Amino acid sequence: MVDHPAVEVEDLHVSYGSTPVLVGVALTVPAGTGVCVTGENGIGKSTLLRCVSSLQQPDSGEIRVFGARPGSTPEFWRAVVTTVEPPTWYPGLTVREHAELVCRAHGQDPEEAGIDEALERFGLGGHIDAIPPSLSSGQKQRLTLAIALIRPSSLLILDEPEQRLDPDGRQEVASLLAQYVAGGGSLLMASHDDKFATASGAQVTTMESLSADAS
Numbered sequence: 001m002v003d004h005p006a007v008e009v010e011d012l013h014v015s016y017g018s019t020p021v022l023v024g025v026a027l028t029v030p031a032g033t034g035v036c037v038t039g040e041n042g043i044g045k046s047t048l049l050r051c052v053s054s055l056q057q058p059d060s061g062e063i064r065v066f067g068a069r070p071g072s073t074p075e076f077w078r079a080v081v082t083t084v085e086p087p088t089w090y091p092g093l094t095v096r097e098h099a100e101l102v103c104r105a106h107g108q109d110p111e112e113a114g115i116d117e118a119l120e121r122f123g124l125g126g127h128i129d130a131i132p133p134s135l136s137s138g139q140k141q142r143l144t145l146a147i148a149l150i151r152p153s154s155l156l157i158l159d160e161p162e163q164r165l166d167p168d169g170r171q172e173v174a175s176l177l178a179q180y181v182a183g184g185g186s187l188l189m190a191s192h193d194d195k196f197a198t199a200s201g202a203q204v205t206t207m208e209s210l211s212a213d214a215s
């Protein structure tokens with residue numbers, strides 16, 4: 001995996017009907033680095049992240065994640081965590097049980113993985129026995145990110161992770177993302193908060209600068 005960039009996108013084109021959204025987009029995320037794509041609402045950031053996450057097929061162009069086409073393989077999903085799609089919660093499972101389930105699915109012992117500490121760090125220590133639908137929107141976002149970070153991975157693809165977080169939550173998440181990148185993980189995210197992105201260890205780049213018509 002280390003021989004390849006985490007993400008390589010070449011000449012990516014996506015249109016919705018007759019409306020082009022991505023026009024010749026190119027992007028590289030070297031392994032072990034973070035890149036944050038910024039830009040106005042509707043410019044195509046989520047579309048790009050969806051394509052890199054294999055959740056959407058582009059009209060044309062090349063995408064490689066660690067040198068391979070992203071897709072529905074266990075190898076891809078062992079390496080990649082994406083929060084581009086809103087999470088689905090299992091009926092009747094508590095916050096802690098969701099974290100346990102994800103750990104077990106990735107071959108981790110929940111106790112050794114330190115899920116209680118992780119949930120505490122994300123401000124969810126008082127909610128471990130609640131079910132996720134009962135949480136506030138910011139707490140749900142904290143849980144989504146806690147679960148994304150607790151399991152092993154090589155690449156995080158995060159769509160506006162700062163959304164709905166209070167200032168302390170943003171600071172905490174930025175610091176954990178910076179640790180993830182410093183520890184060799186790769187990060188591709190979209191954000192409207194340059195300060196948060198930089199604190200997360202990501203290099204900020206505009207969506208405009210990635211397009212073929214950028215000049």
Ligand SMILES: Nc1ncnc2c1ncn2[C@@H]1O[C@H](COP(=O)(O)OP(=O)(O)OP(=O)(O)O)[C@@H](O)[C@H]1O
Nearest residue numbers: 016017021039040041042043044045046047048190
């Ligand atoms: N499934 C879809 N069908 C039709 N149009 C779509 C679809 N998904 C996105 N679009 C349109 O494509 C454009 C880009 O949307 P996208 O969500 O990628 O932008 P974004 O940069 O992530 O925006 P935001 O900052 O608001 O999250 C928008 O004009 C949006 O309305």
